[in-house]
Amino acid sequence: MNGSELLTALFYFCTLNNRTMTLIKSISGIRGTIGGPAGDGLTPLDVVKFTSAYAEFLKKRAGKTDLTVVVGRDARISGEMVSSLVIGTLTGCGIDVIDLGLSTTPTVEVAVPVEKADGGIILTASHNPKQWNALKLLNEKGEFISGDEGAELLRIAEDEAFDFADVDSLGSIRKVDDWIDRHVKMVLDLPLVDVDAIKAANFHVAIDCVNSTGGIALPKLLTALGVEKVTELYCDPTGHFPHNPEPLPEHLTALSSEIVKSGADVGFVVDPDVDRLAMVCEDGKMFGEEYTLVAVADYVLSQNPGDTVSNLSSTRALRDVTEKAGGTYRASAVGEVNVVNLMKESNAVIGGEGNGGIIYPDLHYGRDALVGIALFLTHLAKTGLKTSELRASYPDYHISKNKIELTPTTDVDGILSAMEKKYSSQPANTVDGVKIEFDKEWVHLRKSNTEPIIRIYSESKNEATANELAYKIMDDIKELM
Numbered sequence: 001m002n003g004s005e006l007l008t009a010l011f012y013f014c015t016l017n018n019r020t021m022t023l024i025k026s027i028s029g030i031r032g033t034i035g036g037p038a039g040d041g042l043t044p045l046d047v048v049k050f051t052s053a054y055a056e057f058l059k060k061r062a063g064k065t066d067l068t069v070v071v072g073r074d075a076r077i078s079g080e081m082v083s084s085l086v087i088g089t090l091t092g093c094g095i096d097v098i099d100l101g102l103s104t105t106p107t108v109e110v111a112v113p114v115e116k117a118d119g120g121i122i123l124t125a126s127h128n129p130k131q132w133n134a135l136k137l138l139n140e141k142g143e144f145i146s147g148d149e150g151a152e153l154l155r156i157a158e159d160e161a162f163d164f165a166d167v168d169s170l171g172s173i174r175k176v177d178d179w180i181d182r183h184v185k186m187v188l189d190l191p192l193v194d195v196d197a198i199k200a201a202n203f204h205v206a207i208d209c210v211n212s213t214g215g216i217a218l219p220k221l222l223t224a225l226g227v228e229k230v231t232e233l234y235c236d237p238t239g240h241f242p243h244n245p246e247p248l249p250e251h252l253t254a255l256s257s258e259i260v261k262s263g264a265d266v267g268f269v270v271d272p273d274v275d276r277l278a279m280v281c282e283d284g285k286m287f288g289e290e291y292t293l294v295a296v297a298d299y300v301l302s303q304n305p306g307d308t309v310s311n312l313s314s315t316r317a318l319r320d321v322t323e324k325a326g327g328t329y330r331a332s333a334v335g336e337v338n339v340v341n342l343m344k345e346s347n348a349v350i351g352g353e354g355n356g357g358i359i360y361p362d363l364h365y366g367r368d369a370l371v372g373i374a375l376f377l378t379h380l381a382k383t384g385l386k387t388s389e390l391r392a393s394y395p396d397y398h399i400s401k402n403k404i405e406l407t408p409t410t411d412v413d414g415i416l417s418a419m420e421k422k423y424s425s426q427p428a429n430t431v432d433g434v435k436i437e438f439d440k441e442w443v444h445l446r447k448s449n450t451e452p453i454i455r456i457y458s459e460s461k462n463e464a465t466a467n468e469l470a471y472k473i474m475d476d477i478k479e480l481m
Contacts, residue, residue: 031134053157055093072103073123075237094165104274106368112142124273127246199226201381206231206264212272247278276356277369281388299379301325306349314354333432400466
């Protein structure tokens with residue numbers, strides 16, 4: 001199953017009280033807005049149905065009935081309600097539950113194999129606003145289930161092909177509240193994390209945790225790393241996000257101002273489930289979410305030369321630093337599962353996504369902002385540079401993101417094929433749509449799995465030339481349409 005199929009989702013929309021309700025039943029998880037009629041939003045009935053399907057899927061996969069599942073959640077307002085439903089349903093299916101309570105996505109991922117569990121469920125809608133929640137589903141390795149497995153789970157849910165346990169076979173619940181501390185210790189135990197160097201640098205760090213579980217995890221991590229001066233913004237895990245929780249520049253103005261005001265050396269911001277990391281320089285300017293992976297990979301490659309992986313829509317700068325270190329860069333289809341699969345195939349020493357997702361296999365195969373922070377601070381300490389100076393040391397590229405609306409009769413595959421043929425003299429990658437390279441510029445065309453559009457990402461040395469490249473390609477597509 002390819003990357004597009006992996007992310008293919010079924011959308012159901014209705015309007016209730018002038019509000020669009022959405023339930024996305026994807027093979028990688030179940031995501032939706034809270035409330036509304038069953039099947040239109042993420043209602044209690046939908047939570048029970050898909051949790052039951054996951055339980056049945058695990059039983060078939062493991063070939064046994066005595067199973068254990070780790071459950072953790074971010075701090076969003078609906079989290080406690082959804083968690084109660086998920087845990088109650090799992091025990092009703094005869095599955096034992098290890099309840100981590102307020103946690104992070106990477107914490108649940110590292111806990112699953114250590115606890116010798118058969119799977120895990122993370123209750124988080126990642127960067128989506130507060131009205132959203134989701135069930136993200138893991139296998140026994142603490143990694144997201146594959147495309148084929150996700151498709152099987154959806155079939156089970158659609159057919160309601162699951163049974164519940166009798167009263168003598170109900171599952172048990174064990175609450176464990178120290179897994180964030182254990183996760184932090186695992187990060188500190190990594191050979192490339194140099195606590196002494198970080199302590200000696202005497203950093204002043206500012207953080208924005210959008211009032212979710214990063215507000216628990218980041219202070220613990222920074223204290224353990226020896227960072228004595230921390231300026232905290234929005235670290236109360238209430239789920240009341242103070243701004244749009246996606247860590248994009250336009251949402252980080254408060255952190256930027258606070259860094260300049262307080263004289264902090266660097267700012268870190270995470271999304272609600274702490275798997276994405278963005279950084280702000282000491283002058284209040286953005287480090288650039290695309291460059292989180294670039295900087296961390298630069299450090300890792302300096303200590304452990306090897307290969308790297310990111311998805312097709314991520315910056316070329318990772319390829320540049322990889323080849324400079326003597327390694328080989330490879331690009332996967334969009335989607336964390338696809339990045340992980342290619343990392344395993346190529347034995348990559350580090351990989352991730354341009355949205356600030358660091359995947360460091362020496363700890364686990366999942367995006368992890370905590371390991372990203374520890375490795376970045378080590379890198380910053382060892383270079384002796386200011387954060388802005390470190391950013392300026394990397395090749396400077398700009399990504400332009402555009403889209404073209406489609407009609408119901410548009411032959412998207414035909415358009416992508418025609419574009420590949422039109423630019424057949426240029427290097428192209430068709431693993432996920434079409435990515436065409438023009439020396440150190442590129443454009444990536446792929447059909448959206450969430451909207452009737454073609455996404456057009458282009459990268460060049462500055463915003464103007466990136467936009468110019470995108471508009472040229474968009475004109476070509478419009479002619480074909």
